[in-house]
Amino acid sequence: MTTNTYLIKEGYDNLKKHGSKTFSTMLIICATMIVLGIFIILLQNVNKNVETVKKEQGFQAFISDAATETEIDYIKDSIQIIQGVKDIKYIDKDMAFEDAKSVFSGQEYLLEGLQKVKPFPASFVIKFNDINDASVIKTQVEKVEGITKVKYNEATIEAVITISNIANIFLLGLGTVMLIVSTFIISNTIKLAVYSNKREIYIMRYIGATNSFIRKPFIIEGAIMGLLSALISFVIISIGYVVIYARLPKVGTSLGIFGFMPYSQLWYQVLGIFVLIGLFVGIVGSAISIRKYLKV
Amino acid sequence: MIEFSNVNKKYDHDVVALEDINIKIEKGEFVFLVGPSGSGKSTFLKLMVKEEEATSGSIIVNNTNINKLKQKDIPYLRRKIGFVFQDFRLLYDRTVAENIIFALRVVEATEKDIKYQVKSVLELVGLSGKENFYPNQLSGGEQQRISLARALATKPPIIIADEPTGNLDPKTADEIFKTLLDINARGTTILVVTHAKDIVDGLNKRVIALDHGKVVRDDARGGYVK
Structure with a gap:
């Protein structure tokens, strides 16, 4: 086993050791991601229709x-x-x-x-x-x-641009709030994990562990939590959209004007954004928590 | 190996912990550091591993001037010093072998080294056959041996034992010191902080006595009290 494999295993073991806390953290992260996902999908649909209007105008x-x-x-x-x-x-x-x-x-x-x-x-x-x-x-x-x-028709065009801008700004705001909240939640969970491993960390420091050696298992723990939350949220939102899409009237789409996008045009964007956010909140959240234990 | 020159350490509010300390310990020496509580023994150890910074003076450990040591290099200094604590500081959810492997992972030892070292240090401290026991399944003396084995696993040139027998009965304490002498005989420099008067008197090794932050005695071969 190389040092890195060992550290990954330690991270994974930490995750299991704090099972119920991990589960509740992931539940909250999933909930925020799903809300964000709904807005991403709505915005993508708004943007697509705005494009259509722009072209038709x-x-x-x-x-x-x-x-x-x-x-x-x-x-x-x-x-x-x-x-x-x-x-x-x-x-x-x-x-x-x-x-x-x-x-x-x-x-x-x-x-x-x-x-x-x-x-x-x-x-x-x-x-x-x-x-x-x-x-x-x-x-x-x-x-x-x-x-x-x-x-x-200036009024129509301007209205369309305004709607699109407002929706984009709203999503950016929501995304930022969601990032902060999720980072804070993961950071809190990792703080508990760090606390319960205080003894190990103390011994590690005396034995001569580098900061990165001490930090890695917690970063990995956070990253796994973020990534798993992202994947679970992605599955839930995908099923949700596909089910709802199947029940939506398709009149608009067939006329080439207003209509919802099929999921085949959306899934990779949702997955990409979720994975990036999941990794970001996991890594940053744990890095914040472990920082103060690395002094001296 | 260890050299303190004109070392002073003051804590906040001008509390003097160490004053004008000049000590030189050569490679392969066995040294007792004695003195009443609050005499500065713990501060001395903390300065050696750079857990605390000296207010003035110079400290050399294993040819490294640790005054100039950067934060990121502290772990590498500590790898040269094996620490044995009074309360063992073991990981109780890991087996004897895993406690030692833990130390070897920290210094990023290879798989081959890990296998060899675990076997070798457990033999040295007399714990062969106890690899898969958990610390709580063993006696206090055996737990201190795990701690000793862990300190030795990374082959440090210096071992610091802070009250290693403070929690042990006299017979077990004697055995621990026998093991420390064995290790010393192989060339490792050993510094023991202790209140175990009988042992210090019986071994007749170098004794450095601290009181109120000052070196009050440094006998090449001495007892617990003058």
Whole structure:
């Protein structure tokens, strides 16, 4: 057995020796991780849908009724070469009228008599690659000759960005609180383990154990606790999400707009974050507890 | 091997524990350190293993000036000194062999060394065949032998025994000292702090007496009292 294998074994033995305390600590860590996991999953879903909205958002540039076909082609070309424009679609007056009809569905009588006049102007629907370029693109489109007005749904876009930012900040805050609480809990448990091994530590110091030799078993104990908690929480949250996902209506998803992500796109993120957090709280928590016993 | 030159140690509130100590112990010597409680014996030992810092003066242990020793090097100094305590300081949830293995793991001994050393030190202290016993299944004298075996396992050039027979009956105490003499005969420097008057008188070894933090006597061959 090498020294490291021995220290790992000591860490594992410590864990078993303090069985009930280990169990209750892991229970609390699991509970906090599961809460965090739920928010990670919700945020991932929010972010994904925000991305969808961002992509779908565009603006409408209206054209004067007097514009000839050549002028319309010129406008189209002028818009297409603007940097950041992803897609451009022409809506003529007929299509605009049809769109209006769908908006007034059930109250078509309101549009009666307007069939011949076609009062709605032709327009281009412009989509862009990156939401952040929206205002620059808007200014450039406005400068194109023949464009009468640009309707840009700033309110929607800003709301979407705000929601996404708030959700991200909230998760960051929650994650920080969770990290502190879990580190504190593990640190307390290890403190008890250190205390019950006080005699060993004292003897070790007299025999000539280095600080790292004394520290390692406790760090390993903390790391195992954190890692096990992470894996248990991962299994619970995975089962939970898969079961709930199976019962969710899939209308949104099939339309390509709002909808929940399948777990196959999420599990590795949840697992990765849990494992990192588990190891972090385990290692840092035990390092804090053992520190004062290493002096002298 | 051990050299204290003009060593002073003051604790908080100017409590003087040791004053102008000059002691030189050569390699292979067997030395008794005697004196009443509070005379500075424990402080002397603590300074040797750098559990306490001297207020002034220089201390050399095994060719190392420990005044200059960095915190991270203290463990390596302690590996050169085997400690035997009055209360044995054993791990009672581990067997005799495991208590010794514990010490060997600390100094990161190889598997081969561990096997060899456990057998060899248990033979030396007369505990062969008791490897798998737990300390509580053995007598006080045998427990002190485990402690001695543990101190010897890492082959330190110096053994410090702090009241090694304080908790033992006279017959057992005699046996422990016989073992210490055996170890000394193999070249290990031994420093024993003790109140065991009969033993000190009977062995006629070097005796250093401390009182109120000062060396009051250093006889090459002496008794417990002058």
